[in-house]
Amino acid sequence: MKQLPAENKKFKAVDAKWRSVLKRCKEDPNVLGICQDPQLKEDFLECNEDLDIVQKGLKDYLESKRAVFARFYFLSNDDLLLILSQTKDVQNVRPHLRKVFENLADVHFNPDNTISAMFSSERERIEFVHEVDPKDRGVEFWMGDVEDMMVMSVKNVLLKSIENYSDAPRTEWIKSHPGQCVLNGSQVHWTTEVEEAFKKGKDGIKEYFQKLESQLLDTVTLVRAKLTKLQSVALGALIVIDVHAKDVVENLADLGITDVHSFEWISQLRYYWENDDCRVRMAQTDFPYGYEYLGNTLRLVITPLTDKCYITLMGALKLNMGGAPAGPAGTGKTESTKDLAKALAKQCVVFNCSDGMDYLMLGKFFKGLASAGAWCCFDEFNRINIEVLSVIAQQLLVIFDAKAEGVDEITFEGSRIQVKPTFSVFITMNPGYAGRTELPDNLKALFRPMAMMVPDYALIGQIMLYSFGFKDAKVLAEKMVSTFRLSSEQLSSQCHYDYGMRAVRSVINAAGRLKREDQEMEEDKLLLRALRDVNVPKFLKDDLPLFENIIKDLFPGVANPEIDYGDLFGQLHASCEHFNLQPEEAFISKIIQLYDTILVRHGLMLVGPTQGGKTSNYKTLQHSITTLEGSNGFTKVNTHILNPKSITMGQLYGEVDMQTTEWIDGVLAKIIENCASDESPEKHWIMLDGPVDALWIESMNTVLDDNKKLCLNSGQIIPLTERMTMMFEVEDLEVASPATVSRCGMVYMEPVALGTACLYESWYNTFPPPFQLSDKLSKKIRKYVEDYNGQVMAFVGKELHSLIAVMENNLTTSFCKILDC
Known part of the structure; x- marks a missing residue:
């Protein structure tokens, strides 16, 4: 005011x-x-x-x-007003830090309200070089100081890690520095050591290769020791980087390369500490390290495809262009762009595009990119309308030209903005999918294209299993890939089956989680359980025996491990009784499968015809977990149910009122925002009960993948928390795109597997007291059902033709309801 x-x-x-x-x-x-x-x-x-x-x-x-403070451009007006309205107490800004920084999730306030340290979302702490005092200053000014101090502090700890590298054994050095400094400090020394080895000729390279092999074995041995969660994540990421470093040197040794200017060497991502600054080079591109605080996160496995993508995108930076990876779902387009940003320590804002975006909203984004020197990855860019794309081409031309000319400030969309030369724009596209547009030629000319194809699953599996501490990673990765290949060839073809990269990642993550929980269990048993946990829930009844045969052939003599679910198993039976459901083995196993899928996926679908028990499944599991609150790590579960097809797209996600130009919040967006703002340990399951089609589900692509963010046309980005799960209850996925199917875990429920006997049992329990007390009446009804149910159903199925396909379970339920009347 x-x-x-x-x-x-x-x-x-x-x-x-x-x-x-x-x-x-x-x-x-x-x-x-x-x-x-x-x-x-x-x-x-x-x-x-x-x-x-x-x-x-x-x-x-x-x-x-x-x-x-240029990073405010990445916030919607509502988010920014919320921050500005709460600045009387500076500590109120803490929940909003993740919205403007890559992984700076919290800061430490001293008693006098000065800020002395920052935390990542994994709770890794880095001390500030100097304290930041926000007293009597506008939030935009002291947030700018926090950004400057973040850069200074990351630079300080990175320099310390580089200087201390030789002072202690490498295994001790790894445990005593922040994860980001361990990765990049190690890469600075690797670059120096390789170039030193070149001076010693071919023998020098071979000797260095043996040294790297020894280092890698020491690091993998360290993973199997007792570590904190932060240390195990940092080691996992370091092993991924170290394996690639070893492979590069092995290739140099095999080819007999000894020239520091050879293409085989300069085509690698190389780190140099020069003139008190870190520089990253690849081919002709020399890029300054960004010092954005990334916390302690995993890194992408570097395959030959990733190398090609990196060199193409780094070349685009040199040529003053954007990058445009394109290819089918699950080939790593967005993840490769994000990982290159991590490698260069740049803020990378990922935004999921939709046909409701306009040039004004994107213009605001471009102002933020140019002013902050940040990167942006526009996912599914070709979903934007062709009219808007033409305007975007003009906007990008203005800021790319300013960058090429080295201009510090320009007037853009009615505002005077700074232009930092480190900014860049990347777009990813799924060509040939429903609702996609061909890019105009003037827009294509601004981006360097990169074709992304199916990556090497076996190599990715081997390195990731290695990073989780598996000894026989190569053999196990080959078995895992063979399982997926044989399943795709021998099992029936279904819309909800996916054997792509995301399915492989789910199995590896499940195996890694099991490995951390039980270091002593045999590794092939761990992988077998992970394969079963991820794949069995989605298979039809007829495909299960075929999958079991594939597993037996690839894992001969390996018994299925006994799994102890503690109190959950007993509570499921009690919850079935509470809802008047029958604890059939098929039903209980599907609930357990849902529980296992929730542990490895934050987005999943309950698929199957009506009366298959989909709703009863998640409600029984919710009731069981909530009842067990406080024991064995279980917490209360809240469900938020919505039929997405009962309202328009605008009502679902939010839209601009054409009369007032005001943004009106959508129902789903509000539900997700409320769940994300809940800081209690309670879990939230957002259940979208209705048909899935490409029109509304595509806008949730960044919600369902590793980004875990809902992007709205207002520019607002709502990050999901670890306690949130997106669920979909659908009959089939006939019209869903592969991009959606690959992002979700699947639990398939068939009415056939349940049978009709359980429905009758539940119906008997609803009889009025006179019936239940009269043994004679009860027995008569049961006998009539046993005698005539099968015959009547067979007659209806053979002799009568229904205009609408009806399942036996539906007919049984309708029959029971008619008798109740």
């Missing part, structure tokens, strides 16, 4: 007039009497003009804040 006095005065005047009109309406509820007042229309038109002035003033005010 203090910062917008004129607008505040006008708004209060409008508010007073509105209240006055409403007061008159209450006193005299005669519509004609009120509406015939000639002054009323004049007052309302005047109020509208005043509100437009207020809106413009507010917009200019927010723009002034964004001009000071």
Whole structure:
């Protein structure tokens, strides 16, 4: 209010007039009497003009804040207003830090409210070089100071890690530095050591290769020791980097390369510490290290395809172009772009595009990219309407030209903005899918294309299993890939079956989680259980025996491990009784499969015809887990149920009101935002119960993949928490794109597997007391059901033709309801 006095005065005047009109309406509820007042229309038109002035003033005010702290451009107006409205107590800004920084999730406030350290979302702590004092300063100014201090502090700890590398054994050095510094500090020394080995000729390279092999074995041995969660993540990421470093040196040794300028060497990502700064080079590109705090996160396995992608995108940076990886779902387009940003320590904002985006919203994004020197990856870019794409081409041309000319400031979309030369724009595309547009030629010319194809699953599996501490990683990875290949060839073809990279990743992550829980179990048993946990839930009844035969052939003599679910198994039976359900073995096993899928996937689908028990499945599991709250790590589960096809796309995700140009929140967006803002340990299952089609589900691609973010057309990005699970209850996935299917875990439920006997048992339990007390009546009804049910169902199936396909379970339920009447 203090910062917008004129607008505040006008708004209060409008508010007073509105209240006055409403007061008159209450006193005299005669519509004609009120509406015939000639002054009323004049007052309302005047109020509208005043509100437009207020809106413009507010917009200019927010723009002034964004001009000071460029990362505010990546927030929607509502998010920014929320931050600005809470600045009386500086600590209120803490929940919003993840929205503007890559992985700076929290800061440490001293008793005098000065800021002395930062935390990642994994709770890794890095001390600031100097304290930041936000006292009596605008949030945009001290947030800028936090950004500067983040850069300074990351640079400081990275330099320390590089200097201390030789002072202690490498295994000790790894445990005593932050994860980001371990990875990049190690790469700085690797680059130096390789170039030193070149001077010793071919023998020098071979000797260094043997040294790297020894280092890698020491690191893998360390993974199997007792470690903290932070240390195990850092080691896993380091092993991925070390394996690639070893492979590069092995290739140099095999080819007899000894020239530091050879293409085989300069085509690698190389790190140098020069003139008190870290530089990253690849081929002709020399890029400054960004010092964005990335926390302690896993890294992408580097395959030959990843190398090609990196060299193409780094070349695009040199040529002052954007990068455009394109290819089918699950080939690593977005992940490769994000991982290159991690390698260069740059902030990379991933945004899922939709056909509702306009040039104004994207213009705001481009202002933020240029001013902050950040990267942005627009996922599914070719979903944007062709009219908007033409305008985007002009916008990008302006900022790319300014970057090429080395201009510090430009006027862009009515604002004076800074241009930092490290910014870049990347787009990913799924060609040939429903709802996709061909890019205009003037837009294509601004991006360097990169064709992404199916990666080497066996290599990725081997390195990732290695990073989780598996000894026989190569053999196990080959068995895993063979399982998926044979399943795709021998099992039936279903819309919800997926054997791509995301399915492989799910198995590896499940195996890694099991390995951490039980270091002593045989490795082939761990992988066997992971393969079963991830794949069995999605298979049809007829495909299960075929899958079991594939498993037996690949894992001969390996028995299925006994799994102890503790109190959960007993509680499931009690919950079945609570809901008057029958604890059939097929039903209980499907609930357990749902539970296992929730542990490895944050997005999953319950698929199958009606009356298969989909709703009863998740409700029984929810009731069981909530009842066990407080024991064995179980916490209360809240469900939020919505039919996505009962409302329009605008009502689902939110839309701009064409009359007032105001953003109206969508139902789903609000549910996700409320769940994400809940800081309690309670879990949230968001259940979308209705048909899945490409129109509405594609906007959730970044929610369902590793980004875990809902991107709205207002520019708002809502990150999901670890306690949230997205569930879909659908009959089939006939019209869903492969991009959606590959992102979700699947639990398939068939009415055939349940049978009709359990439905009758539950129906018997609903008999009124006279029936239940009379043994004679109860027995008669049971006998009639046993005698005639099978014959009647067979007759209906053979002799009668229904216009709509009806399952036996549906007929049984309808029969019971008619008898109840």
